[in-house]
Amino acid sequence: MFTPATADQRFVLETIVRLGEISEEAGEMTDAVLEGAGAFAAGEWAPLEREGDTIGPKWTPEGVKMPAGFADAYKAYVEGGWGTIGSPVEHGGQGLPVSLSIAVLETLGTANMGFALAPILTVGAVEALMHHGTPEQQALYLPHLSTGAWTGTMNLTEPQAGSDVGALKTRAEPAGNGKWKITGTKIFISFGDHDMAENIVHLVLARTPGAPAGTRGISLFLVPKYRLREDGAPGEFNDVRTVSIEHKMGLHASPTCVLSFGDHDDCIGELVGPELGGIRAMFTMMNNARLNVGLQGVQVAERATQRAVAYARERVQGYRGGEQVAIVEHPDVRRMLLRMKAQTQAARALVYYAFGQLDRARGGDAAAAQRVELLTPLAKAHGTDLGNEVASLGVQVHGGMGYIEETGAAQHFRDARITPIYEGTNGIQAADLVGRKLGMDNGGTLLGLLGEMREDAEDTGLLNLIDACEEVARNLLGSEMDDRLAASYPFLTMLSTAVCGWLMEASGRAAARSEGDPAFLKMKQAATRFYVAQIVPEAMGLKPAAMARAEMLYAIDAEGFAA
Structure with missing residues (x-):
């Protein structure tokens, strides 16, 4: 039960984002991109949503294994070029506005919210390397990350340091030739390991010797799962091990991993940006991720609304005018459905507007750059609050059947609950x-x-x-x-x-x-x-x-x- 929200996406891109002003080319491509992404998501990603929730990824000594069908669906995503829309042209992307690329990401996440975390995190890695990576790092990694052929992660949180990033203890010791040996443990790493891509690029916050306490002493390191050979292809295993997968309330399709770096003192990383510059680089990742988490609120709200509307139109119960009717005819059910529709559209308008300002900022508009900074906490927090409200209303529309897992309404409620928590x-x-x-x-x-x-x-x-x-x-x-x-x-x-x-x-x-x-x-x-x-x-x-x-x-x- 999934229908791409193409009509409202197109409407918001035209009237709120005013995409044609940002890029005439993107404006002309909107229909083709939205319709193509919708068909792809409906055919490849939506059918895996239930398996992702009920079966989920599995830990093995050889690494995390995704449920059947996920690797093929992800390969189809890469081969279809869906990850390249907003990626830089010089690294294999199409260079189109991010506003158009997030409409694609919304469609993928509405079809399968947990699965869509993989490209969300990869986009964050691309942003970090574009802004802070060396030309050599960009040349080696961005062509693969931009297509999604390799996936990216953010490694911030540690067991003793939740939101207090300054309390982290992961260490980086000089290893010569500009390399560093990384040791430490990170938790809550979304898509920290899987079998869908030939390499995973971890961006890891760590402390260097003599670094000051707190956030001033943090540096950012690029740590691939597999080191690159001289030809740039993945080669030797880099001593990054998945200790376990978290047992979560929801978002089961996304493997949330505990990662251990350097168990055998053989985990090699390299600095991204200057030493002690980790906080600045981290916020490049985090600000991108926060807007995309706000978009997750739109995704789950859209899917919950579609499911509730379909159920309300089919479920016959009660009478109006002496005739038995579907519950959609009852005033309170209509109140809930109209509220779900309105809040979903409001969340989409807010998040898309923020991304539209981001596009303008990238074009040199200083006022838009300030506005997107102001809008980021609103988009992340209010977008996810609305996702939770709408998912809860979706359960309520189903009544007792909403509390039964087989209807799917409960999954949206469970999946939504993490979004007000992670990425700040x-x-x-x-x-x-x-x-x-x-x-x-x-x-x-x-x-x-x-x-x-x-x-x-x-x-x-x-x-x-x-x-x-x-x-x-x-x-x-x-x-x-x-x-x-x-x-x-x-x-x-x-x-x-x-x-x-x-x-x-x-x-x-x-x-x-x-x-x-x-x-x-x-x-x-x-x-x-x-x-x-x-x-x-x-x-x-x-x-x-x-x-x-x-x-x-x-x-x-x-x-x-x-x-």
């Missing part, structure tokens, strides 16, 4: 918003966005929310950090909802002017009306929490929580 918890995103992004240009970046939104907005409730966001922002700019942090999450949700409302209202106006599929345009306008009328006012209720001081949270000591 949503609490960290809120802290980033009030700690770093709020003060950009002395608040000018945020106030500029709110001003643009105010000029465009028409609905009184939306205008009131925009004004409330500005009032809270100005209050936080003059507040102590503890007070900012106490207010951070309600403020993030308020601001995200306001941005989504602005984008949804613009979409509704565009739909009213458009000539196209009448059913799609009617649904678009209905979802917009619902969002502005019912979801925007909810966010106004968060204002008291966003204006509250931290002292309320410290009215009891730590022991008091056990009372």
